Amino acid sequence: MRIFTSIAQWQTFRVSLQTNPLGFVPTMGALHQGHLSLVETSRENNAFTVVSVFINPKQFDDDDDFEAYPIDGPRDLQQLEKAGVDAVLIPGAAQIYADDYLFKVTESDFSQRLCGACRPGHFDGVLTVMMRLLNLVRPDNAYFGEKDYQQLQLIRDMAAAFFMPVNIVACATVREADGLAMSSRNQRLDTRQRKKAPLLYAALKQSKSAQQARDTLTRKGFDVDYVEDIAGRRVAAARLGDTRLIDNVRV
Numbered sequence: 001m002r003i004f005t006s007i008a009q010w011q012t013f014r015v016s017l018q019t020n021p022l023g024f025v026p027t028m029g030a031l032h033q034g035h036l037s038l039v040e041t042s043r044e045n046n047a048f049t050v051v052s053v054f055i056n057p058k059q060f061d062d063d064d065d066f067e068a069y070p071i072d073g074p075r076d077l078q079q080l081e082k083a084g085v086d087a088v089l090i091p092g093a094a095q096i097y098a099d100d101y102l103f104k105v106t107e108s109d110f111s112q113r114l115c116g117a118c119r120p121g122h123f124d125g126v127l128t129v130m131m132r133l134l135n136l137v138r139p140d141n142a143y144f145g146e147k148d149y150q151q152l153q154l155i156r157d158m159a160a161a162f163f164m165p166v167n168i169v170a171c172a173t174v175r176e177a178d179g180l181a182m183s184s185r186n187q188r189l190d191t192r193q194r195k196k197a198p199l200l201y202a203a204l205k206q207s208k209s210a211q212q213a214r215d216t217l218t219r220k221g222f223d224v225d226y227v228e229d230i231a232g233r234r235v236a237a238a239r240l241g242d243t244r245l246i247d248n249v250r251v
């Protein structure tokens with residue numbers, strides 16, 4: 001497995017790379033089975049798989065959340081090597097944002113709703129980093145989890161709007177045995193919160209309406225940001241203490 005921390009070295013390598021098709025899995029590290037399922041799908045469908053590990057500072061609307069984001073570089077690399085990844089890109093923020101974030105991608109409708117309404121600037125950060133990473137990696141196929149449903153839709157729409165030559169592939173949400181969607185943030189739940197967390201998925205699945213799911217979650221002690229039914233999906237974000245969980249199910 002080749003590891004690139006320099007964008008310039010990656011770009012030189014990319015120009016010489018003849019192995020097609022190329023699959024790409026962007027991540028923020030603290031890898032779990034959800035990330036690894038994307039890697040597996042990429043490996044099944046591509047001759048070369050690149051994973052990026054970059055904790056994108058621009059998509060955090062809250063400094064404490066950014067500071068508390070889990071980091072385990074050595075473990076991530078071990079897992080990626082074991083998963084058969086061909087190359088890992090670990091750029092620094094100064095390289096990715098050499099322009100000081102003067103250039104941004106902004107979407108002015110869907111990105112302002114749901115998670116965007118609770119986290120101002122979040123999706124500008126997500127779309128801008130994805131535009132940069134997709135331009136750097138130039139993959140044929142890029143893999144995203146349905147867990148981050150709004151993010152997936154926005155990236156797909158951005159790729160279409162800018163005629164980007166990449167196929168955006170959606171991958172099913174990987175869950176713990178009790179139904180909780182795997183997330184790097186789950187590590188931050190204390191024992192009581194971790195016990196309660198699977199109720200998010202259960203409420204989304206079992207409730208007859210978004211309002212009923214919201215009421216159930218509030219009654220169980222979640223701080224609900226939103227529960228909404230959109231385009232055949234019930235999407236939600238709710239907090240347990242300082243930890244914000246998101247999930248969605250088909251309805």
Ligand code: AMP
Binds near residue numbers: 183
């Ligand atoms: P993150 O490191 O949280 O930015 O996630 C990187 C990619 O992994 C994104 O496309 C996520 O949607 C995806 N992902 C994260 N958790 C899961 C999960 N539980 N199941 C499937 N995909 C996931």
